[in-house]
Amino acid sequence: MQERLVDRFGRVHDYLRISVTDRCNLRCLYCMPEEGMEFADADTLLSYDHIVSVVEAAAEMGVTKLRITGGEPLVRPGLDGFIRRLKAIPGIKDIALTTNGILLAKQAEALKAAGLDRVNVSLDTLDPARFHLIARRGELKRVMEGIEAAARCGLSPIKLNCVLLKGINEDEIAKFLKLAYEQPLHVRFIEYMPIGHADDNWRNHYLPLSRVLEEAEREGYRLTKKADVRGNGPSDDWQMDGGTGSFGLIHPVSDHFCKSCNRLRLTADGSVKPCLYWVDELNVKDALEDRRALKHLLLRAMDVKLENHEMAEKLANEALSHVPTDRRMSQIGG
Template identity: 45%
Template sequence: MTLGGPEPAAAAVRTVVSRATDPAPPDMPVAGPLVDRFGRVVRKLRISLTDRCNFRCVYCMPEGDIPWIPSEEILTFDEIERVVRICAAMGVEKLRLTGGEPLLRPGVEELTARLVRVPGIRSVSMTTNGFLLPEKAAALKAAGLSGINISLDSLDRDRFRQLTRRDQLDRVLEGIAAAAAAGLQPIKINAVVMRGINDGEVETFLRWAREQPVDLTVRFIEFMPLDGSNVWTRDLVYTAAEILEQARRIGPVEPVHNDPADPARLYRFADGRGTFGIIASVSQPFCASCDRIRLTADGKIRNCLFAVEEFDLRELLRGGAGDETVAAAIRRAVWVKWRGHLINQKGFVKPQRAMYAIGG
């Protein structure tokens, strides 16, 4: 099967701008942790540093020209740190830096060090394609980065080139080795599995991970409808059940005790050689235990990966609003979070932003 299709026209996401004068939703708490109306408490914030990327993965970005966010609309490091300090005061404990490709943002090591020092933040991790890790892994470790997720969807060079539109498999493998040498832990390998494309590599990935001299956790991700070329269909989703079936060809597997808020359901091989995860956002949604929100590179809060509304913080940050006003805007955005996305259900509306513009 060949992936392709028309590139989407640039379209603005319908944005809700939270202001100090906005009335608070009924029953919304004005203090305490960040909680939504269904009782879910936000502990994690994913921060997109840029929408730009040096790869063009078919499940994320269109191949041609992309209308990047203008640089003056991207949050500065001071603005990002301010949002983190405000969120940390409301109970956010863990940060993940994403993109686009976050290592393309100049000074990312400096930002990492600044965020690590924010009171209340227990860990700062990153999701990257790994291309720049050979140069940056040691500096990121020195800055305090705790863990790293590296996207790798194929161990076959030709297939890797087809999926990323770049011939850089060896470079990504070098990046994984550099992360291990620098002492970044945990190292998680994220593989988006697509039926008819790379679904035959699940067993290959697991055998590869079991043979590595360092501890790697491969996490298989069901293909989600956030691609930049509008090729997603339910038929391309290779499900968690099918992934487990391939894993059991290697040997018996058993579930690991999972944090319900972790998107990956973890498993280990009974022989003790290897742990792997499955993120089944499509076939087994985990919305009921979701504890994360997202900050886009241009300063919008998204209370769900599949949200069709965003809440503008940049206007407040650059308009002279105080911390209490910004905190109230974040609290409103969290409070109105929906019960869950509707993938595969009537009423599902695909977000107008693709994954690269949202933040992974």
């Protein structure tokens, strides 16, 4: 019988998130510092050939769903050809992409033709000036053009990832709800996570997502739970009665979803991370030429994966049972 990716707590892992680069054309304030970020040398990153080898091993162990992340994945050349290769791997049924959207308009059609199924676009504000405040560079107009291009070529459903930041964009919750009501989009509100840092900036700008439901009630929306939003994530999804789209809440701090975790992460520089929050990583580079060794490493990831993260405890200044990662989100793969 083929070995499956099941951890010590009975969680079945069928989902792999693959970072193809730690580089990004934005500098979002919750993801990385504006200046001084050190990026991995190109020759230290996994080649597409090597990533395909890892995915082939994972697929033989039950992984069926992939998400391509970064950094910003669209800054790495040849992504459409890479996706075409992933799509041809037996057992892989679904490939998604998370992007900031800046380069999406030019690449959407080629990505769809290569086999990409759907896309998540990071969008934390609908205001051009505030976009520059949060992202520190780039233009909101290009992101919106990317979303339109994705819709035209059938990358569906389109999900918009909005990280809520207290005192910065919480006043736009109603605008995003209106967007989800009027258009066939799925807006996902995400809590600000202390990945690679848990400083005063995080504490000062963290906002629990109960605020979204309060705003929806204030705006007069009638909500019903929605269970059929296509995807692999832990979103708590809602439909607004009479609306075209929907919205979801991803609240890893205020209400973690670890008991249903089904994912592993592969970093651009070649490490498997069992959990986004904790420091544990397993380097795959020495196992790349040996399928059995790769599978053994993936099974080891199951053995070291902890039952849950402790972001809420960190927010409350309580002692943690393990060591958090010091890598930024862009270095891990969001």
